[in-house]
Amino acid sequence: MDEIKDRAAAVEEALRRAGHRVAARLDNADDLVAAIERAEPDVVILDLNTPDRDTIESLREATQERPRPIVMFVDRSDETMIIEAIKAGVTAYVVDGLNPQRVKPVLDVAVARFQQFQALTGELQRVRASLVERKTIGRAKGILMQQKGLSEEEAYSSLRRLAMDQGKRIADVAETLIAAAKLLR
Numbered sequence: 001m002d003e004i005k006d007r008a009a010a011v012e013e014a015l016r017r018a019g020h021r022v023a024a025r026l027d028n029a030d031d032l033v034a035a036i037e038r039a040e041p042d043v044v045i046l047d048l049n050t051p052d053r054d055t056i057e058s059l060r061e062a063t064q065e066r067p068r069p070i071v072m073f074v075d076r077s078d079e080t081m082i083i084e085a086i087k088a089g090v091t092a093y094v095v096d097g098l099n100p101q102r103v104k105p106v107l108d109v110a111v112a113r114f115q116q117f118q119a120l121t122g123e124l125q126r127v128r129a130s131l132v133e134r135k136t137i138g139r140a141k142g143i144l145m146q147q148k149g150l151s152e153e154e155a156y157s158s159l160r161r162l163a164m165d166q167g168k169r170i171a172d173v174a175e176t177l178i179a180a181a182k183l184l185r
Contacts, residue, residue, distance in 0.1 A: 007047060007098060014100035015045075018107070029055040036062040043107060047073040047098045051081050060088035069114035071107055073098035091117070133171035140174035143181045 012022050023039035026032065029046075032055065036044060044063070048055065051074055059070060071092045072085055085093050092110035094102070137159065144155035163173040 007100075010100040011045070011047060011098060011103055014103045015107075018104040020107075029058055032058040033062045040066075041068065043068060043111060044070045045073075045103075045107070046071070049075045051077060051085060053084070056081070056084045056088045059085075059090065063089045067114075067118065069107075069110045071110045073106075133174075136171055136178065137174045140177045143177060147181075 008025060012025065015022055023041045024035050026035055029048075029052075044059070046055070046059075051072065063070065067089060069092075070088075070090045071094070072090045073094045074081075075096070077093075077095050082093055091114045092106050094106055137156070140159055141152055141155040144150050144158055145152060148155075148158075150158065159170050159173055159177070163170045166173065
């Protein structure tokens with residue numbers, strides 16, 4: 001999206017020379033969400049005089065389900081808009097306008113930062129899931145220790161053996177045990 005048509009044409013040409021295909025070009029942000037959903041671009045590039053809250057909110061909405069790199073070139077900005085843009089998923093926020101020669105390097109950095117952020121987000125989700133599983137297994141061990149008088153090691157061995165017998169993960173067996181214990185209270 002670019003509010004200045006001549007500049008938009010120059011950016012489009014720079015992208016084509018860099019081997020990219022422009023999926024859609026908008027004159028304003030009025031239908032940004034619909035355009036992103038329709039075009040399904042790999043990267044969203046915006047060139048604005050000054051970003052506004054509606055545009056930022058449209059970006060947030062459009063990329064909530066399918067995150068993607070967002071590059072925003074602006075002529076003028078303030079700290080509040082920068083913070084809001086970053087919260088909305090903007091991976092590169094370049095103030096002082098757009099120079100077509102800078103498009104490819106900025107795009108490359110934005111994509112790399114996006115991929116790095118996605119990897120970190122994925123790792124964080126895996127760590128959180130692991131912590132939840134450990135907590136669940138710990139609660140199940142506690143139930144076995146209390147109800148059957150087992151040691152912690154014996155309780156874990158029982159969970160592991162049951163999981164192997166059922167072809168399930170220990171965390172899944174632990175969840176089932178916790179649910180059953182709640183029913184029997």
